Amino acid sequence: MTTPLNAITIDVEDWVQSVLDPDLPLTDRFVRNTHRVLELLDAHGVRGTFFVLGLAAEKAPELVREIQRAGHEVQSHGYGHRLIHTLDRDAFRTDLERSRKLLEDITGQPITGYRAPAFSITQETLWALDVLVECGFRYDSSIVPVKTRRYGIDGASWFPHRLQTPSGYDLMEWPVASWQVAGVRRPIGGGGYFRLYPFALIRKAISQIHRSQAPAVIYMHPYELAPEELSELPYRVPWKLRLHQSLGRRGFARKIHRLLTEFRFGPIRSVSASLEEVPVAGQAVWNPCGEMADAG
Ligand SMILES: [Zn+2]
Numbered sequence: 001m002t003t004p005l006n007a008i009t010i011d012v013e014d015w016v017q018s019v020l021d022p023d024l025p026l027t028d029r030f031v032r033n034t035h036r037v038l039e040l041l042d043a044h045g046v047r048g049t050f051f052v053l054g055l056a057a058e059k060a061p062e063l064v065r066e067i068q069r070a071g072h073e074v075q076s077h078g079y080g081h082r083l084i085h086t087l088d089r090d091a092f093r094t095d096l097e098r099s100r101k102l103l104e105d106i107t108g109q110p111i112t113g114y115r116a117p118a119f120s121i122t123q124e125t126l127w128a129l130d131v132l133v134e135c136g137f138r139y140d141s142s143i144v145p146v147k148t149r150r151y152g153i154d155g156a157s158w159f160p161h162r163l164q165t166p167s168g169y170d171l172m173e174w175p176v177a178s179w180q181v182a183g184v185r186r187p188i189g190g191g192g193y194f195r196l197y198p199f200a201l202i203r204k205a206i207s208q209i210h211r212s213q214a215p216a217v218i219y220m221h222p223y224e225l226a227p228e229e230l231s232e233l234p235y236r237v238p239w240k241l242r243l244h245q246s247l248g249r250r251g252f253a254r255k256i257h258r259l260l261t262e263f264r265f266g267p268i269r270s271v272s273a274s275l276e277e278v279p280v281a282g283q284a285v286w287n288p289c290g291e292m293a294d295a296g
Pocket residue numbers: 011013018077081116117118
């Protein structure tokens with residue numbers, strides 16, 4: 001039996017605007033960095049899902065067309081990278097619609113998938129799931145099934161599942177990969193965790209996920225492939241942020257290379273199609289507003 005097809009997802013944004021300060025303009029660096037991602041995936045013949053920030057699409061529409069021409073799935077990372085808990089319902093809807101219209105105009109295709117800036121759909125911002133469905137979105141990949149300092153919901157289903165939004169709509173959720181270690185669930189699918197863990201541990205985590213016949217959803221940012229970037233920026237970066245953000249960047253490309261060599265990856269749309277053939281063990285509808293259903 002072959003192991004499940006996993007999802008590789010890329011949040012296309014510029015580090016300066018998305019991480020350092022949302023009021024700063026995007027630098028051109030994200031274009032070069034996204035080309036690095038495209039080359040890396042192409043070298044492995046792998047297609048992924050690119051959640052493109054509206055501001056990035058506006059600045060570099062040709063880049064979005066390149067991503068699409070290379071056969072990748074283009075979806076939305078919102079427009080301005082404003083964390084959802086800083087927005088009210090109307091402001092979130094405006095941000096979402098703006099990104100969707102931009103991306104649909106550029107790609108000529110319906111945009112139906114979403115990832116929130118910094119995974120900012122939490123217990124306090126579940127209303128955003130209603131807005132997603134009301135705006136025509138079919139899936140979300142913004143809920144981390146572990147509560148950390150910045151994001152996450154403890155007890156959320158960790159495998160791809162249908163959830164019920166607060167208003168009772170049905171929405172497909174694709175949580176990024178997490179695994180159970182020493183009785184505790186921990187994120188593993190990207191960011192600092194992924195950059196710091198040795199590859200052997202990542203391999204072990206993905207194998208554990210596969211034992212439930214579930215796919216691993218991995219995420220990355222183009223800037224993580226640019227170890228030189230943080231020392232070249234014309235901005236003062238607080239030392240703590242610089243430390244956290246630069247850790248593991250040097251070995252990141254090599255790690256992704258190993259990942260793509262050892263496991264099968266595709267865009268979410270392909271993983272979704274593969275799941276219709278093999279149902280995920282213990283899959284159940286999760287209602288984040290009521291009783292926790294089978295969270296696995
Ligand atoms: Zn982001």
